[in-house]
Amino acid sequence: MTLNERLTNVAVLGAAGKMGSGIALLLANEMTLQKLLPENRGKRYELNLIDINPQMLEGLLRYLKTQAVKMAEKNIVGLRELYRERGDLVENQEIIQQFIDDLNVSLRPSADLNSAGNARMVFEAIVENADVKVGVLKKLNELCAKDTLFFTNTSSIPIGYLNENAGLKGRIIGYHFYNPPAVQKLVELISPEGVLPELKETGLELGKRLRKIIIPANDKAGFIGNGHFMRDGLHAISQLDVLQKEASHIQSIYIMNRISQDFLIRPMGIFQLIDYVGVDVFQSILKTMQPYFPDENLHSKLIDRMVEKKVLGGQNPDGSQKDGFFKYEKNRPVAVYDPEKSAYVSFEEGDWKLKADQWIGNPPTSWVAWKNLLRDPQKDAKLSAYFSSLNSEKSFGARLAMSYLARSKEIGQKLVAEGVAHSADDVNGVLLNGFYHLYGPVNNFV
């Protein structure tokens, strides 16, 4: 069965969630583009949007409408071609409106798993819990045709485990979108042992259609993205103990966040990133990964404590950042959580932040902000010059940053050595495209 045939009936599980809604948007858009091609006239297209939470399905439809309009606005050049024969549609606005109408009629929101019965492709983006995933996939294996293909968005659970326990016989592949799926270019493609060649090909072809960068990873828990992120986060947490000999807890959090963002010229500091992903999600990924890496300690007492105190981060339905390690105003950190006091301490309160800044010093003068380098054609040369000056800098901040950089590189190299990634380029590709880093962890800066 070709990808185009499969695209006539698709199901997204966990469609109202953060990842599911983005995946649903991409599929809704692609299916509607297919539907409009002359050769597909008269064919029925169904996108089954399934979520156990029926209340959230309404929000999903609203999200899809708003976002699909934005996508259509960007794709207007192609859409005018697709509607060329429609003499009644003259203005861009009329064409976009028609596209949205055509997209909407294919949407089938439902809280019932049975509605995935006729799907030829199933995208699974439910809770990151192996047992729950296995349970749902087992049911679908009974419900769906025997040639239905399954794409799981798990970011850490080995696909082989899901395949075996749900009895899918090679009809499942890891298809790991990054958050938010509609924006992030990266999809990690994780092929478990015994995966059907057709499934792999379909996944690659779909990736091209969705204009994604597909990076293959091997089926080892955490894959490349979380394989790096979890260990990177744990490194920052381990540094807190060192810092706390001279600094307070909130100062240490603030310092490591600033080191990882400013000094390393990353889009976000490490604790901000953990908040973005969700402190509880971070914890659950660690738990998933730990059994597969018995020689490593993939655990953090601090993370456990934050989760116990229900300081979880994550995002509100409108995409704004919830409070976690930091308290946020307009998505910018304004205060740090102090677990002793169970309260946030403002950046403005007292002089703790000033002292922390004085202690680490400033990055060298060759420093350029991440957002200014993003589209700079001289980016590589500027980064190289910056890190070379950082390396010769004696300040405490510079030394912390260089050791951070070294650890990040070590993690990247280990992912290759242990066969998680096929190459250092793949590791770098994931960090560049999935995390918006300006340089890969495996670099010559350190």
Next chain:
Amino acid sequence: MKQMSKPVYLTAGYNTLFLGSGRNEFHPKKPRPGIGHYITEAGKGALEQIKDPQQIDEGVISNFMAARFNRQGNLAAFIPAIHPALLYKPCSRVEGACGSGGLGVFSAVKSVLSGTADSVLAIGVEVQNSVKAVYGADFLAGAGYYEGERKNGHAHFFPDKFSARAGACFAKYGQEPVRTAMARWYEQAIMNARRNPKAQEYHNTTGDLFAVGMTPPNPRVFVEHLNVFDCSKVTDGASAVIAASAEGLKKLGLTPADAVEVVGYGIAVDDITRPPEDQTRLATTQKAVQKAYRVSGLGPDDIGVLELHDCFTITALLAIEAAGFVKEGEASAFIAEGNSHFDGLLPTNATGGLIGFGHPTGGTGVRQAVDLWQQLTGKAGDCQVAIKSAKPYAMMINMGGNDKTVAVFIFRRAQA
């Protein structure tokens, strides 16, 4: 066109800030001033430079598409809202797409020439950030032959029209020199805008502007031969200037030293339903310029400072050729050699032009007149170019649609 039957002067010019993406104070989701605000600010800006607003005999307002961008018609009636002294004065609105401003100045000059007014307040305005560019493209397509061309036209209707011109120039003169000159033009526009606090690109801090200007076009999301930097942006803004007779200047409490004299004008309008015969020439612009040369008895060698209508970078190249500053096909070299620079042989668009200052479509022609008035009277501040005594004349070329409605003026500093 006939010779000037008596001297007509322009004076008391004023430009508002030109707002749109690129300005730090611009945010698409934040509220912004409406069209009435711009008209009033520009009008007051002019009136504050004269002794007595009661002495203004008439008003004219240039605007392209307020009916769609702002759902507002009857713009002439916004003129009396500027100042009570203007209540019940004769006012009218003129429209010629992006050439509206030039037609407005023409209308004001004509009233003075005809003797029905001694002084006319001319305002040009457009407020376009009311809709996203993708929807504004349809409104702007009204500057073309909508009934005949919109349906089969490109999503980005006008960029595509000028992309076709760029493509034709690439084919005729070679892509490399033309493409390079277009990027150089972008670089020059932004560099000039950085001297102009009211320009849309005033806050632009891009390092290598030429490299940005060379960004390869992406026809999947835009057009074949132009990148977005080749295009003027979506702008909100207004300008005002006063046209007056010698008598009028006196009544306004001004002297010729405060004014420029209109020494030539040329208006040419082509059939909107007819596609351009030659994509590599601006035939209507050429006609209008030639008329202005005839009226003034001047030629390209007399022009010391130029304002041309660079709605797209390629248009700048073609306008330089159409105005006779170089032969056809030689504009690329002219630009590459720096002749149009701020301190070059023929300083052009010294305040940034449509690409750098911004392009509030129906207001642009008035803005060009204001800027040349400032240049010739030494009021251009950081944007002031040197006016050489051998070349004391300034020219503006204002174009509506795809070289359809063109207004050209030649000014010199008024003689005492």
